[in-house]
Amino acid sequence: MTAGVRFLNIEQYYHYEIEAYHNVDDLIIDRRDNQIGNSSNNSSYVSKSTDSIQIYAKTYGASKYESTLLAIAVSRIADRPIELYNICEKDLKKLPQASINTIEALGNISLYYTTLFLDKHLSVDESERIKLRSASYLYNLYNRLGYKKCALCSCEIPEIIQGAHIWGVSQISRCNHLDEETKFSHAISGNNGLWLCQNHHKLFDSNIIMIDCNGHVRIKDGLAAKDIAFLRTTTFKNSLDKLILNDDFRWYISKRNEELDLEHSHELAV
Numbered sequence: 457m458t459a460g461v462r463f464l465n466i467e468q469y470y471h472y473e474i475e476a477y478h479n480v481d482d483l484i485i486d487r488r489d490n491q492i493g494n495s496s497n498n499s500s501y502v503s504k505s506t507d508s509i510q511i512y513a514k515t516y517g518a519s520k521y522e523s524t525l526l527a528i529a530v531s532r533i534a535d536r537p538i539e540l541y542n543i544c545e546k547d548l549k550k551l552p553q554a555s556i557n558t559i560e561a562l563g564n565i566s567l568y569y570t571t572l573f574l575d576k577h578l579s580v581d582e583s584e585r586i587k588l589r590s591a592s593y594l595y596n597l598y599n600r601l602g603y604k605k606c607a608l609c610s611c612e613i614p615e616i617i618q619g620a621h622i623w624g625v626s627q628i629s630r631c632n633h634l635d636e637e638t639k640f641s642h643a644i645s646g647n648n649g650l651w652l653c654q655n656h657h658k659l660f661d662s663n664i665i666m667i668d669c670n671g672h673v674r675i676k677d678g679l680a681a682k683d684i685a686f687l688r689t690t691t692f693k694n695s696l697d698k699l700i701l702n703d704d705f706r707w708y709i710s711k712r713n714e715e716l717d718l719e720h721s722h723e724l725a726v
């Protein structure tokens with residue numbers, strides 16, 4: 457309905473009123489709620505930041521048609537520019553050409569192809585590579601963890617939730633014994649990360665907050681009492697949810713922690 461589809465004979469199949477969305481926020485919330493009720497339903501994801509709306513478009517099977525309709529719907533209600541990432545799946549690298557033509561004609565969607573930077577023959581500059589790598593990483597996080605929600609305070613405001621690497625990209629790129637393809641697969645792995653709000657992301661990257669291999673949240677020793685009190689009132693979890701803690705995630709934690717001093721830290725009591 458939001459995309460402008462007119463339903464024929466709908467009363468024979470569906471007995472409630474169907475209403476179009478008027479803004480992207482309602483659409484994001486409904487998709488998130490639907491997904492919580494059906495965790496195996498890994499469909500396309502919609503999110504937003506302060507200056508753009510992102511669509512992570514699945515290109516495989518029936519999802520490619522959903523992605524196309526979703527793009528048309530979002531295009532009609534968006535209040536800011538839209539970025540659509542064609543997510544590479546199996547041997548499919550992009551939506552069908554008819555979909556691409558339709559989306560381009562809408563005028564407010566920029567299309568990105570996440571496989572491009574794997575192909576060394578194509579010239580893509582470094583900032584574009586980082587953008588595309590980041591889109592693949594976020595898509596993998598969505599697939600593993602669902603819609604954005606800070607793992608430490610449960611904040612769900614999409615504009616301030618980020619994908620936080622466990623084994624950092626700069627750590628990975630220093631591993632000279634790994635070939636480029638292996639480094640890349642670690643950098644975009646959905647197991648190598650969590651959703652964190654900007655505050656917790658910064659605290660995590662500054663190693664003020666650390667996570668041990670059992671998923672317990674630790675804070676570094678030597679902080680002022682008022683800072684510890686602040687961390688206690690803004691961090692509602694003293695250990696990560698079971699969903700996050702699979703074997704691959706623990707392995708990434710161990711790689712991260714090789715360079716950290718967990719001896720001089722203690723468990724956060726919340």
Ligand SMILES: [Zn+2]
Pocket residue numbers: 606607608609610611652653654655656
């Ligand atoms: Zn948080």
